[in-house]
Each structure stands twice: as structure tokens, then as C-alpha cells.
Amino acid sequence: MRIKEGFIEGIAQVNFNKMLSLNESAAYLWKEVEGKEFTRETLVGLLLDKYEVSREQAGADVEKLVGVWIQEGVVTES
Numbered sequence: 001m002r003i004k005e006g007f008i009e010g011i012a013q014v015n016f017n018k019m020l021s022l023n024e025s026a027a028y029l030w031k032e033v034e035g036k037e038f039t040r041e042t043l044v045g046l047l048l049d050k051y052e053v054s055r056e057q058a059g060a061d062v063e064k065l066v067g068v069w070i071q072e073g074v075v076t077e078s
Contacts, residue, residue: 001038001075025051026065040066
């Protein structure tokens with residue numbers, strides 16, 4: 001997966017009618033993987049390193065977040 005070019009901290013430079021709001025943990029993940037290839041497991045690992053959360057909860061949160069990112073068109077799946 002990779003964040004699409006033209007998106008900075010969740011805001012599309014060319015289309016301000018479609019803004020993406022990120023909570024604290026989603027913003028943390030975004031900043032950690034911006035400009036890099038990443039997987040769902042990468043995101044889970046980042047959550048586990050930063051927050052006191054179970055692997056199951058981190059996995060569920062990542063699935064939900066990645067679903068939103070894909071739906072909004074801000075990441076591409078490789």
C-alpha cells in the first residue's frame with residue numbers, strides 16, 4: 001500500500017471539497033507511512049509500539065482505517 005501523491009496529512013491539494021479528518025492515532029499512522037510502502041501489518045505494528053492495545057484491537061482498527069482510506073481514494077494497494 002502507498003499514500004497517493006498529492007495528499008498531505010489527509011488533505012487533497014487539488015480537491016478541497018473532499019477533506020479527510022484523522023483522529024490522533026490515524027494521523028500518527030499517516031505520518032509514519034507517508035512516502036513509504038506499507039502493509040496492514042506495518043500499521044498494526046506501529047499501533048502496538050505506540051499504544052497499549054491488544055493485537056486484535058489494533059488489527060480491527062487498522063482494517064477499519066484502511067477501508068476508509070481505500071474508499072476515499074487516498075491510498076493505493078500494491
